[in-house]
Amino acid sequence: MRISQVARDRNLIKFPQPYKEETPYKERDFEPKVRDACLANKTGTVGLQVSKVIVVGDVSVGKTCLVNRFCHEVFDRDYKATIGVDFEVERFDVLGIPFNLQLWDTAGQERFKCIAAAYYRGAHVVVIVFDMRESYTLDHAKRWYQESLLENSHDPHIFLVGTKRDLCESHEEVQKVEEAAMEVAREIKAEYWSVSSLSGQNVEEFFNRLAGITFNASVLKALDDLEAKSASRQIAIAQSSENRIKLTPDDIDGGPGYKNKKAGCCN
Amino acid sequence: MSSKSTPATPEGGIETSQGSSNPLSRKLNKILETRLENDKDALEALKALSTFFTDNNLRSRRKLRGDIERRSLAISEQFADAFSVVTDQLDSINQDVEAMNNSCQDMTKRLELARDQTSDLINKTTDLQKEGQRLDMRARVADAFLAKYQLKPEEARVLRGTRDGQLQENFFHSLTRIKQIHNDCKVLLRTNQQTAGLEIMESMALHQETAYERLYRWTQGECRSMTGDSFEVTLLHCKAMEALQDRPVLFRYALDEFGTARRTAMVRGFIDALTRGGRGGTPRPIELHSHDPMRYVGDMLAWLHQASASEKEHLDALLRLASAQSREEEIQEILSHITEGICRPFKVRVEQVIVAEPGPVLLYKLTNIHKFYRYTIGQLLSKEASLLATLEEMEEFAQKVFFNALNVKASKLVDKVELPPADLGPTGSLTQTLSLLREILTSHDSSVVSMDTRQADFAKILGCVLDPLLQMCSLSASKLNPSDMAAYMINCLYAMQTTLSLYEYTDQRLEMLEAQVDAHVDTLVNEQASFVLTRVGLLQIYSIAQQHLTTEGPLSSVHGMDSSSVRDGINRFDSFLGSPDSFTMPQIKLLHSTTVREKIHKRAVALICSAYELLHTAINHPANDYTEPGSIVKRTPDQIKSLVS
Ligand SMILES: Nc1nc2c(ncn2[C@@H]2O[C@H](COP(=O)(O)OP(=O)(O)OP(=O)(O)O)[C@@H](O)[C@H]2O)c(=O)[nH]1
Numbered sequence: 001m002r003i004s005q006v007a008r009d010r011n012l013i014k015f016p017q018p019y020k021e022e023t024p025y026k027e028r029d030f031e032p033k034v035r036d037a038c039l040a041n042k043t044g045t046v047g048l049q050v051s052k053v054i055v056v057g058d059v060s061v062g063k064t065c066l067v068n069r070f071c072h073e074v075f076d077r078d079y080k081a082t083i084g085v086d087f088e089v090e091r092f093d094v095l096g097i098p099f100n101l102q103l104w105d106t107a108g109q110e111r112f113k114c115i116a117a118a119y120y121r122g123a124h125v126v127v128i129v130f131d132m133r134e135s136y137t138l139d140h141a142k143r144w145y146q147e148s149l150l151e152n153s154h155d156p157h158i159f160l161v162g163t164k165r166d167l168c169e170s171h172e173e174v175q176k177v178e179e180a181a182m183e184v185a186r187e188i189k190a191e192y193w194s195v196s197s198l199s200g201q202n203v204e205e206f207f208n209r210l211a212g213i214t215f216n217a218s219v220l221k222a223l224d225d226l227e228a229k230s231a232s233r234q235i236a237i238a239q240s241s242e243n244r245i246k247l248t249p250d251d252i253d254g255g256p257g258y259k260n261k262k263a264g265c266c267n
Numbered sequence: 268m269s270s271k272s273t274p275a276t277p278e279g280g281i282e283t284s285q286g287s288s289n290p291l292s293r294k295l296n297k298i299l300e301t302r303l304e305n306d307k308d309a310l311e312a313l314k315a316l317s318t319f320f321t322d323n324n325l326r327s328r329r330k331l332r333g334d335i336e337r338r339s340l341a342i343s344e345q346f347a348d349a350f351s352v353v354t355d356q357l358d359s360i361n362q363d364v365e366a367m368n369n370s371c372q373d374m375t376k377r378l379e380l381a382r383d384q385t386s387d388l389i390n391k392t393t394d395l396q397k398e399g400q401r402l403d404m405r406a407r408v409a410d411a412f413l414a415k416y417q418l419k420p421e422e423a424r425v426l427r428g429t430r431d432g433q434l435q436e437n438f439f440h441s442l443t444r445i446k447q448i449h450n451d452c453k454v455l456l457r458t459n460q461q462t463a464g465l466e467i468m469e470s471m472a473l474h475q476e477t478a479y480e481r482l483y484r485w486t487q488g489e490c491r492s493m494t495g496d497s498f499e500v501t502l503l504h505c506k507a508m509e510a511l512q513d514r515p516v517l518f519r520y521a522l523d524e525f526g527t528a529r530r531t532a533m534v535r536g537f538i539d540a541l542t543r544g545g546r547g548g549t550p551r552p553i554e555l556h557s558h559d560p561m562r563y564v565g566d567m568l569a570w571l572h573q574a575s576a577s578e579k580e581h582l583d584a585l586l587r588l589a590s591a592q593s594r595e596e597e598i599q600e601i602l603s604h605i606t607e608g609i610c611r612p613f614k615v616r617v618e619q620v621i622v623a624e625p626g627p628v629l630l631y632k633l634t635n636i637h638k639f640y641r642y643t644i645g646q647l648l649s650k651e652a653s654l655l656a657t658l659e660e661m662e663e664f665a666q667k668v669f670f671n672a673l674n675v676k677a678s679k680l681v682d683k684v685e686l687p688p689a690d691l692g693p694t695g696s697l698t699q700t701l702s703l704l705r706e707i708l709t710s711h712d713s714s715v716v717s718m719d720t721r722q723a724d725f726a727k728i729l730g731c732v733l734d735p736l737l738q739m740c741s742l743s744a745s746k747l748n749p750s751d752m753a754a755y756m757i758n759c760l761y762a763m764q765t766t767l768s769l770y771e772y773t774d775q776r777l778e779m780l781e782a783q784v785d786a787h788v789d790t791l792v793n794e795q796a797s798f799v800l801t802r803v804g805l806l807q808i809y810s811i812a813q814q815h816l817t818t819e820g821p822l823s824s825v826h827g828m829d830s831s832s833v834r835d836g837i838n839r840f841d842s843f844l845g846s847p848d849s850f851t852m853p854q855i856k857l858l859h860s861t862t863v864r865e866k867i868h869k870r871a872v873a874l875i876c877s878a879y880e881l882l883h884t885a886i887n888h889p890a891n892d893y894t895e896p897g898s899i900v901k902r903t904p905d906q907i908k909s910l911v912s
């Protein structure tokens with residue numbers, strides 16, 4: 001957890017574009033409704049927006065480096081394992097509206113999985129990170145996807161990010177890795193990005209894209225809620241996923257596996 | 268007398284014969300007319316006749332005429348005699364006068380001769396007299412000139428000074444005179460007195476040089492002697508500096524001399540203050556407090572501040588008249604020099620204190636006191652002063668050691684992690700570290716440091732302490748089950764929040780801690796809701812109902828979802844409604860923050876209510892085929908809500 005010392009202006013006016021044409025998120029611009037509401041924001045209908053982003057992935061794939069490159073413009077060659085979670089807030093200004101991106105950089109080590117999982121809940125964006133040089137980390141991406149979704153009953157935006165692109169020796173290698181990654185991305189309905197925290201390649205673009213999409217969604221939801229409220233105070237509690245008790249499979253069984261899992265996951 | 272007797276003489280007859288027609292008658296008449304009594308001459312003559320004509324007889328009468336003639340002859344003889352004497356005398360007088368006349372003439376001649384001879388001389392004399400007057404005039408002019416263009420002997424003497432080198436008060440008067448004269452010579456140069464002007468100028472320049480030389484020697488000597496604690500900057504000193512301004516090099520030398528003397532004095536004063544204290548032992552020697560780092564360093568810094576201030580005062584006083592130009596730069600330069608000597612002895616002592624590692628709090632206080640004095644003394648000295656550099660160096664050193672000590676403490680936290688206590692409260696090391704943090708942040712209050720640096724300091728300190736603390740908590744929590752972990756983390760985060768909320772510039776940190784608390788609150792809310800449902804045996808029923816799709820047929824035909832099982836569950840739910848508090852998870856009871864506890868409670872209840880509502884809707888749904896659904900779920904969701912809240 002580090003406080004961002006540099007107060008930069010992260011101003012988003014144009015909607016950031018995806019890395020690859022193929023992406024589950026078709027947004028190429030802010031929703032007209034969103035743009036209008038933001039630009040005509042005299043009534044204060046749209047206040048400060050906050051989006052929660054969790055960054056998950058195997059040990060040492062470069063999650064912390066990715067976040068630090070973006071937030072502090074630094075890169076550290078030495079590996080220092082993350083303990084539990086690290087937390088950063090990055091402040092944006094999107095279409096004149098203040099926007100905070102909460103970045104939760106979780107630990108990849110197995111023994112911290114439990115404590116890291118406590119922070120998964122309620123994430124608006126899940127960033128699944130893998131190391132482009134280590135194919136097994138890509139294989140684990142699906143597992144990270146399932147684990148993070150377990151705690152999130154509403155649909156977060158998913159991004160699959162390959163790091164250490166600078167280490168790839170050839171264009172062909174990049175292409176090969178990206179092909180495999182696109183396969184996984186398609187499966188888990190994620191948008192794919194290749195980045196390098198060492199060179200900074202695509203890091204800014206990736207986070208801007210992420211911010212644009214989640215901001216757009218966040219304002220859209222705020223406007224919808226507002227409309228729903230004013231149209232009729234319909235109570236949709238039963239339908240609203242937010243109000244459900246999240247149940248693990250073990251809960252339902254009530255079997256001993258549940259307890260075992262909890263005691264065992266952090267050893 | 269003779270004339271008077273004349274008419275009485277016989278010669279009267281002649282008269283008669285001379286003037287009358289009838290001479291006899293006229294004569295007669297005349298005789299007749301004569302009044303003898305009135306004729307004095309006749310009377311006289313008669314009287315004189317009476318003296319010798321005593322006998323009136325014929326003979327005597329005949330003889331009378333003879334007598335008278337005789338008598339007259341005698342008298343005439345007598346007369347002649349008498350007059351011959353007079354004549355003689357007159358002759359001698361005449362002779363004398365003539366002689367005088369001669370000599371006078373002679374004299375005149377000689378005088379004339381002499382006059383002829385002296386007229387040249389006289390002319391010469393007149394000329395000389397005129398010349399004399401002219402010269403007189405010139406003498407006066409020359410005097411005036413000299414008075415204006417030359418030093419009086421007294422003045423020259425003052426300039427030369429006494430043998431002991433002392434300077435007299437009127438030295439400066441003479442110096443001004445020299446300058447004045449030198450200046451006035453320019454007037455001369457414009458006239459046809461150029462040579463004089465040049466010569467005088469030259470001689471004045473010479474005088475001036477010696478005078479300045481002497482003045483410099485004197486000032487130098489005076490400055491050298493200013494090494495005492497208490498010395499006085501006299502008017503003479505000020506005037507000397509004022510005068511030396513005309514010789515910038517000498518002026519600078521004198522100032523340097525002063526600086527060197529004061530530098531020595533300051534170092535000695537510092538050592539004295541450290542080891543001997545003030546006069547008579549008060550204030551007490553600073554080194555007496557060397558066991559108390561804050562007091563020791565604080566006293567030294569206060570001494571430095573005060574000494575720097577008085578040195579500046581001395582310099583200002585010395586140069587108070589030397590105001591031909593701004594002296595600020597020179598004052599600063601000399602002041603830097605004066606205060607430079609102190610740097611080493613000061614530094615050595617402070618380094619000793621810091622190296623002894625008096626602990627983070629003291630180190631931090633030392634950093635701040637240096638910061639404070641760097642600012643305070645910085646108002647007296649220029650930025651380039653070595654003393655300030657030394658203060659900054661010590662400040663940075665203290666700060667470095669401080670952060671070092673802090674980092675060591677922090678890394679120890681992560682190295683050996685305590686297990687969470689049974690009550691899931693903060694561990695001892697967390698409490699201790701937080702109290703250390705509190706002590707550090709509190710000590711900041713008392714320091715006078717600008718807002719910006721304070722904010723930056725805070726950020727750094729918080730980063731130094733909080734991040735390892737959080738890691739330590741995460742590490743020690745990693746062995747717990749989710750509910751215990753959430754409760755434990757909330758308690759730890761809460762302890763941090765409570766500490767931070769007392770201080771400024773912690774908003775961002777508090778915000779992050781709050782976000783972390785929220786994450787764990789979510790866990791506990793969910794756990795609490797499942798806990799209640801598990802306790803009343805509704806969990807499985809709820810779970811099935813939640814996942815059931817209408818396409819899978821009526822819910823009542825699903826295994827375990829028949830009317831009686833559901834009714835049993837719902838009935839047991841009543842026990843929760845009766846005493847909801849007894850269904851609180853123990854972990855929630857262990858939370859320290861009442862606010863968080865209440866928040867979890869509220870949200871858990873809301874979650875349970877919505878679960879009930881889901882069941883209520885499902886059971887009442889005709890497609891699910893429950894007979895008499897009203898007898899299974901007797902209460903409406905709204906009733907439940909009002910019961911539990
Ligand atoms: N060349 C290169 N090295 C990278 C890049 N990103 C990360 N690394 C290196 O990979 C190592 C691990 O990086 P981290 O960011 O600490 O890994 P992490 O995913 O946070 O690991 P955990 O915190 O243990 O989960 C470090 O030594 C980094 O220097 C990159 O883009 N290029």
Ligand SMILES: [Mg+2]
Binds near residue numbers: 080081105107
């Ligand atoms: Mg990391």
